[in-house]
Amino acid sequence: MTSFDYLIKIFYKDIDQMGLVYYSRYFEFFEQARTELLNNIGIKVSGIEESGYLLPVISATCNYKEGAKLEDEIIVKTVIEGMIGIKLKINYKIYRKSDNHLLVIGNTLHAFTDKKYRPKRPPKLFLEKFSFISPD
Amino acid sequence: MTSFDYLIKIFYKDIDQMGLVYYSRYFEFFEQARTELLNNIGIKVSGIEESGYLLPVISATCNYKEGAKLEDEIIVKTVIEGMIGIKLKINYKIYRKSDNHLLVIGNTLHAFTDKKYRPKRPPKLFLEKFSFISPD
Amino acid sequence: MTSFDYLIKIFYKDIDQMGLVYYSRYFEFFEQARTELLNNIGIKVSGIEESGYLLPVISATCNYKEGAKLEDEIIVKTVIEGMIGIKLKINYKIYRKSDNHLLVIGNTLHAFTDKKYRPKRPPKLFLEKFSFISPD
C-alpha cells in the first residue's frame, strides 16, 4: 500500500467562529496530502492532465472527532487503498502532531475521465501500481 | 419534514482548473442552504450560539454526479431528516436550475454541544420541531 | 457610469476566529458583485472567455472600516470606473444592509489578455461601453 504522511499547519484562514477548523477545509487538506503522496512517488497531477486525463472526485466523506485549532500542526496520514475499475480510492486519517490524537477520518473516490468528463481507462502506471487487492 | 430550496450562482472563486466547481465548495453550499432553511423557520445560527450552544458538523458526505460550471445557477434542496438523540441530520440534493439535472447528493450530521465542545441536550425547540420519526 | 448593487449574506464559511468576515473573503464578494454587474448588462464572463479573452486581476486593494458578522446582509455597491487602455477599473463599497453603515472600500484593476496571458486589445463592446472619461 502506498502511503504518505503530510504535515499541515493551521492558520487563521482555516478557523471559524467556533475556534475550530471549518469543516470543508479538511477536504482541501485531503487534496494537498494526496497530491504530495503522488508527487512523492513521481506522479504530478499536472502531468496526469497533460496526458489527457482528468481525475475528478466522485465521492468524499469526512468524520470529525475533534477540531484542530489555530497554530496546531496536524499530520494527514494518506493511504491509496487501490483501483476499483477506473476508480481510485484514497483514505485519510488526520492526527494532531503534539499528542498524536486522532481528529478526522475520511476518504475520497476519484474516477479517471477524458477532458470531456467521460470515463476513461486509467493510465497503465495507475493500474499496475495501485491494483486493488480485496482484503478477503 | 422541514425543507428549503436555496438558489446559488457559481462564480470564478468556485471553479477549478477542470472548469468545474472544486469539490470542497459544495460543503460551503450545504452550509449556506441549511442556514437559510433555519433562518426561514425563524432560527438564527447566531442565536443558537448566543443561547450557549455550538452545532459542529460531526460527519459530512458528498456524492458528485456532474460538476456545475461558471455562471450556472444551482438549487440546493435541503431537508432536515430529524434529530437522532443530540444529533441533527440534514440531507441535500443539488440540481442545475436550467434543466433540473441532479448534480450532487450529500448529507451532514451535527451535534449540539456546549461552548467547550461537550455534548449537550439540544434546545427544546429542536427536539420538538425535528423529532426523528423512523421511516419504518 | 455602470453600477450595480449586489446583496450578499454572511455565513459561517466566511467568519473567522474574531467573529468577523476573514479579510480575503471580501475579494470573493467583489468578484461576485462585478460578475453580476456584467451579467446584468448582458455580458457573461464565460462568454468573454469563449471569445478568446481572459480578464485576470492585475491589482486589488481593500480598506476595512468595520467587519461584517454572521448572518449579516451586506450590499456591494459596484461601479465600473472605466477602461484605461486595455485595463478595466472597478470600484466597490460594501455597506451593512441593516443600518447602511460603510464597512469596506476596495477596487480591482483587470487586464484583457489572450489565452496565453498576453495583453490583448479589449472587445469593442468594452471599449465603447466603458470608455474612460477623466473627471477633469
Add this chain to the structure above:
Amino acid sequence: MTSFDYLIKIFYKDIDQMGLVYYSRYFEFFEQARTELLNNIGIKVSGIEESGYLLPVISATCNYKEGAKLEDEIIVKTVIEGMIGIKLKINYKIYRKSDNHLLVIGNTLHAFTDKKYRPKRPPKLFLEKFSFISPD
C-alpha cells in the same frame, strides 16, 4: 528589519479556470507567511489573542505580475516594515522558486484592538521590536 521566507506549494484548491492561482488566495498566503514570521521569532497569534488583543487587517493590497500554476512552489518573502502608532505594516514579495521570478507584490496594515475591536496600545514587545524608523 524582521523578515522571513515562507515556502508554499500550489494545489488544485488554489487554481481557477484560467489555470492560475485565484486572486484572493494570495491574501491567505500572506497570512500564512506573516504568522510563520511571527512564530519564528517566538510570537504566537493565539498568544496575542490570549493576552486580550485582536490584530485585524485594516488594509490589504496586492499587485499581480504573473500567476502561479498547479504544483508550483512559491516563496513569500515577508518583511515587517514596522509600527506606525498602533498599526503594524507588513510587506510581501512572492517569487516562483524554480526561476526566482517575481510574481506578486503586496502589503497589509494591521491595528491592535481589544476584544471589542476598539483601538488598543500594542503590547510592549511589538513597540520595542518593530518600532518604525522613517527612511528619511
